[in-house]
Amino acid sequence: MIESEEFQYFWDAEGYVMSNFQWIWQYVKSNRKKLWVALVFFIISTALILVNPYVMGQIVDRVIDGNQGSLLVPLLLLMIGVTVLRTITRYIYQILFEQTGQNALFDLREDMYRKLQELDFDFFNHTRVGDIMTRMTGDTDAIRHFISWVSYQVLECLFYFIVSIIVMMSISWQLTLALVAVTPLIFILTQQMARAQHPVFFQIRQSFSRLNSMVEENISGNRVVKAFVREDFEIKKFNEHNEDYKQKNMAAANVSKAYLPWQDGTANSLSVITLVFGGYLVIKGQMTLGDLVVFNGYLWMLNQPMRMSGWLINDVERFAASCVKIRQMLAAKPSIEVRLDQKPLRVQGKVVFDHVSFHFSDDPEHNVLSDITFTAEPGETVGIIGETGAGKTTLVNMIGRFYDPTSGKVTIDDKNASDYPIRRLRDNIAMVMQDVFLFSNTISDNIAFGRPDMDTVYVQSVARIADADNFIMRMPNGYDTIVGERGVGLSGGQKQRISLARALAKDPSILILDDTTSAVDMETETKIQHELAGLTTKRTTFIIANRISSVRDANLILLMEKGRVVESGTHDELMALKGKYYEVFQKQLGLEKGEQLGTAE
Ligand SMILES: Nc1ncnc2c1ncn2[C@@H]1O[C@H](COP(=O)(O)OP(=O)(O)OP(=O)(O)O)[C@@H](O)[C@H]1O
DSSP: OOOHHHHHHHHHOSSHHHHHHHHHHHHHGGGHHHHHHHHHHHHHHHHHHTHHHHHHHHIIIIIIISOOGGGHHHHHHHHHHHHHHHHHHHHHHHHHHHHHHHHHHHHHHHHHHHHHHHOOHHHHHHSOHHHHHHIIIIIHHHHHHIIIIIHHHHHHHHHHHHHHHHHHHHHOHHHHHHHHTTHHHHHHHHHHHHHHHHHHHHHHHHHHHHHHHHHHHHHHTHHHHHHTTOHHHHHHHHHHHHHHHHHHHHHHHHHHHHHHHHHHHHHHHHHHHIIIIIHHHHHTTSSOHHHHHHHHHHHHHHHHHHHHHHHHHHHHHHHHHHHHHHHHHHHOOOSSOOOOOOSOOOOOOOEEEEEEEEOOTTOTTSOSEEEEEEEEOTTOEEEEEESTTSSHHHHHHTTTTSSOOSEEEEEETTEEGGGSOHHHHHTTEEEEOSSOOOOSSBHHHHHTTTOTTOOHHHHHHHHHHTTOHHHHHHSTTGGGOBOOGGGTTSOHHHHHHHHHHHHHHTOOSEEEEESTTTTSOHHHHHHHHHHHHHHHTTSEEEEEOSSGGGTTTOSEEEEEETTEEEEEEOHHHHHHHTSHHHHHHHHHHHHHHHHOSOOOO
């Protein structure tokens, strides 16, 4: 794992491409030994390339011209031996580069995943899941490809280029200079192509991320799509993104198409120059035919880097675009600092809101919470009711520091919540969220999520309190039943009860129930309330509910409206006030009587 400060240094380093290389070196350097070995094999392999053209020259000069027929077989055997050895050495260094790429990628993915755990609601509110998935998959693969393939291809090309010039110079400096004269053209073309491709690869990268996000949303929301019969609309939307992605790739291909034929043509011109000018030198007696054959044998070594440069630039640009996206994510700072304090911490559960106000960073004009003040002593129950969007969830999110107040403070056991290490504080808090999320795992593992060490008996006991034991036992595999992604295969009420069991299993000092029993019937709610009553004396409990019946026994009830607490007190106090709470109560009572139903309003 790389420390973020070190990473930040490289992020700030000047020189865009260089800084990407320096950054990725942080992940590669632990494979230094492997790379040294790879380099040795690389040198042996590339040095062997020089042998065969030389041997061919010998065959022409000594076997054909010099009539030394007995040398033919040994020379051919030498060529075969060199080819086999070169294949083996090349295979070894290719494998070593691949291993280095895979190892570096393993560490990089781990860092990215750790970062994702560190980032807070603020980041996830603003980043699409598809975009994160693209970074975790496509972008990391572009980096692996760079380390495992592009890096040694670049090395090979450089080596071929330098060595071929040296060797060719030693054969015929006139012919070599004639060939080298065209190389500046190749470099100019390569540079121009890189410049043209740079923005296009960023656009491809973004288009791919949009496409991914769209697919991810479609899969997550497939029930909504089907229920609203919007399949055709979704296909049309997908096709638009698909078309955009295709167009962006075509744009990149067009850039390549515009430059690659010129590069190819220039590379091909080397053969023509060799034949024409080399032939002339042979006729003039300034070069032997054997030398020309040797020279021609080395020609591909000069040709290869010229042909490859365009493709390698493609890959380097892809690598650069992916680096930027990954590094942006790794550089993102959670708005609430995560201190890695290992000391366990147990709070009593006294929660005080002291003139707390809050607004989201992207909407500073709109206070979602305004001047909230109340005290909950350890073991007390606070009920929170209010219209939708009143700020109830945001209020309880302050307790676990999912957001910090923009003014005022929240204290826990008389200490400012922001002075607690966030993870140790959250060890003491369990939340049953409005939007229940279950992992695609066994029910038992879902319940034990907060405390994986707990035994089956304990899992069952908390499931009983949450009134989940009965329906779990009726399932074919009981607690070992695997639930689908997000708990597919369970009813809304069943999911809520498993989620409640998961929270209770943590044995928290502070329990937060956000609309936890909205999907269960009145009878089940009463049963759960009854079971909870035996427990809540041990912990401070916050209950967000729509039904007054869920909160009427609370020590303190907060009635919220537009981010403010407009009435607060016990049920009896609030009823005596004959204010808004009284009105809601009367309304709900009327609905209950009239409809004989647990009302949701
Ligand atoms: N991530 C966010 N960015 C900006 N505004 C937000 C965000 N989340 C919630 N809000 C706004 O904050 C306000 C309070 O939302 P909150 O979820 O706390 O309400 P609530 O009382 O829990 O509502 P409900 O009963 O519907 O769950 C709403 O006006 C909502 O639009």
